[in-house]
Amino acid sequence: MHIGHIPLANRLFVAPMAGVTDRPFRQLCKRLGAGYAVSEMVTSRKDLWASLKTSRRANHEGEPGPIAVQIAGTDAAMMAEAAAYNIARGAQIIDINMGCPAKKVCNKWAGSALMQDEALAVEIAQAVVDACAPRGVPVTLKMRTGWCQQQRNAVRLARAFEAVGVQMLTVHGRTREQGYRGDAEYDTIAAVKAAVRVPVVANGDITSPEKARLVLAKTGADAIMIGRAAQGRPWIFREIAHYLATGEHLAPPLVAEVRRLLLAHLQDHYGLYGEASGVRSARKHIAWYVRDLPGGEAFRQQINTMEDCAAQWQAVADYFDALGTQMDRLPTARDDAAPQARECKHEQEQQH
Numbered sequence: 001m002h003i004g005h006i007p008l009a010n011r012l013f014v015a016p017m018a019g020v021t022d023r024p025f026r027q028l029c030k031r032l033g034a035g036y037a038v039s040e041m042v043t044s045r046k047d048l049w050a051s052l053k054t055s056r057r058a059n060h061e062g063e064p065g066p067i068a069v070q071i072a073g074t075d076a077a078m079m080a081e082a083a084a085y086n087i088a089r090g091a092q093i094i095d096i097n098m099g100c101p102a103k104k105v106c107n108k109w110a111g112s113a114l115m116q117d118e119a120l121a122v123e124i125a126q127a128v129v130d131a132c133a134p135r136g137v138p139v140t141l142k143m144r145t146g147w148c149q150q151q152r153n154a155v156r157l158a159r160a161f162e163a164v165g166v167q168m169l170t171v172h173g174r175t176r177e178q179g180y181r182g183d184a185e186y187d188t189i190a191a192v193k194a195a196v197r198v199p200v201v202a203n204g205d206i207t208s209p210e211k212a213r214l215v216l217a218k219t220g221a222d223a224i225m226i227g228r229a230a231q232g233r234p235w236i237f238r239e240i241a242h243y244l245a246t247g248e249h250l251a252p253p254l255v256a257e258v259r260r261l262l263l264a265h266l267q268d269h270y271g272l273y274g275e276a277s278g279v280r281s282a283r284k285h286i287a288w289y290v291r292d293l294p295g296g297e298a299f300r301q302q303i304n305t306m307e308d309c310a311a312q313w314q315a316v317a318d319y320f321d322a323l324g325t326q327m328d329r330l331p332t333a334r335d336d337a338a339p340q341a342r343e344c345k346h347e348q349e350q351q352h
Contacts, residue, residue, distance in 0.1 A: 001035065001199070001223060003093055004138030004167045006066050008223075010035030012212075012237045013170075015203060015227030016070045016095065016142070019281070022056065023063055024268035028261065029230060030064060033237030036223075037068065038095050038142075044073025044082035056272060060090045070142070072097035072111060074120070076127035083131045083139075094132050096125060099142040099172050099203075112144045112176035115153060122160045129165035140168040142203070145188040148177040158192045158200075169196065170225055173204035189219040201225050208333070209243030216244075232288025233333060234261070252330040259320035262289055263313060270309045279309045286316060292333075294326060295319075 001008040014021060014029045014037035026037035040057045048054050060067045069091040071082045083094045098121060100111030114121040129139045141161055146152035158169050171192050173184030184204030193200040202221035206212050207229040215224055230236050235253050242250045253261075265285065270278040286303050290296035299319050306312045 003036075003066070003140060003199070005136075006092060006138065008035045008066070010241060011223035012036075012240055013201060013223055013225040014038065014230060014237075015225045016040055016097070017227050017231075018100075019284075020227075020231065022269075022272060023059055023061070024265055024272055025234075025285075027063055027268070028265050029234045029237060032235045032261075033239075033241050034226075034230075034234075035237075036066070039067075039069045041070045041072045041097050041100065042082065042086060044071055044075065044078040046078070046081065046085075049085060058086060058089050059272065066092040068093040068095055068140070070095040070097050071128075072100065073124075074114070076120075076123045079124050080127040080131035083128045083137075084135070087132065087135050087137050092137060094128060094137055094139050095170075096128055096139065096141040096166075099144050099170070112147065115143060115157065115176065116147050116151070118153065118157060118160070121157060122164060125161050125166055126164040133165065138167040139165065140170065141166050142170040142172070144172050144174055144176050145185070146175050148175050151175075152188055154188050155191050155195050158196050162196045162198050166198065168199045168201065170201035170203055173202070186215055186218045189221060193220045193222075199223065203227070209240045209249065212240045213244060232285070232291060236333075252332055254329055255320060255324045255327060258289065258330060259317065259324070262286070262320070263317055266309075266313050266316065270313075275309050276307075279307055279312050282309075282312065286312075290319070292331065293323060 001011045012033060012035050014026060014034045016038040018040050021037060021040050029037055042054060042057050067090050069086040071079060071086065071094060073079045073082065086094065097111055098114045114124065125141060132139050143154060143157065145154045152175065154171055161169060169192065171189045173186050173189055186202060189200065189202045199222040201223045202215050202219045203225040206215055206224050206226050212224055226236060239250050266282055269282050273281055283303055287300045290299050303312060303315060306315065
């Protein structure tokens with residue numbers, strides 16, 4: 001699996017999710033079997049690049065490559081400038097966001113709203129490719145099947161994006177109108193794969209090894225991208241890799257291993273965000289880990305009252321120590337147990 005000239009470890013990708021796929025989370029998923037991870041969405045607005053939020057999203061310190069940064073905006077020249085800015089800060093791949101369904105993004109005609117204006121969408125893709133090509137950086141693009149049921153134009157746009165030099169396409173199997181409601185459909189992704197020569201990545205509702213195999217078979221996609229199902233379950237990548245290779249399931253992780261993974265993740269998280277922001281933004285990660293575990297809801301409520309990183313970290317350690325006296329391994333994951341947080345969701349946090 002390659003993106004342009006860049007080789008990837010495998011065909012299991014982490015989806016870009018605002019407020020989730022920061023550097024600590026990307027590194028964790030890569031350690032647990034993901035072959036590729038795309039950053040949180042970075043704005044193309046130059047006046048926001050120096051903000052704390054954007055600077056954190058553009059922080060790739062110590063992260064193993066390839067470094068992929070997703071950019072979002074509505075102006076072709078600004079998007080090209082944003083691509084160059086992020087390349088100068090370490091980006092090795094630039095991904096264009098035309099898939100985010102969030103109202104606050106689409107109301108500004110960014111994200112999946114661009115699929116309504118095909119000429120502008122292609123103009124942006126062309127401008128970003130023109131900015132990246134002289135620097136040897138491939139461009140990828142994430143989109144949906146269309147704006148609405150009556151306007152599924154992913155195939156037509158895919159051909160146009162390929163023609164201007166986009167080197168990989170990811171398709172989420174829903175329209176923007178659907179948001180995350182209903183089930184993802186994969187026929188449109190299969191049609192995109194049949195229409196282009198560049199690699200195509202299938203995204204949407206991939207929550208288990210069995211579903212991963214089904215989606216790959218149904219779409220013919222070159223890779224799959226996982227978002228919500230990795231929240232609180234980052235080992236899903238190694239579970240899928242093992243199942244695709246052997247047809248057998250890995251045993252659920254040991255409680256002791258999950259304790260170690262989460263505590264290390266929290267330390268990395270605090271290091272990026274600092275005390276005040278770190279203790280609050282870590283709450284969602286802890287909640288995802290414990291949501292189906294004994295006493296998980298009560299523990300989540302306890303965690304939400306804490307304002308100190310050291311106390312939060314120790315509470316997590318104590319919770320898993322107690323859990324380890326009840327069971328050796330986590331319960332077997334259910335196929336319907338993916339968290340209800342949303343890919344590309346903008347959380348209630350300080351904006352840029």
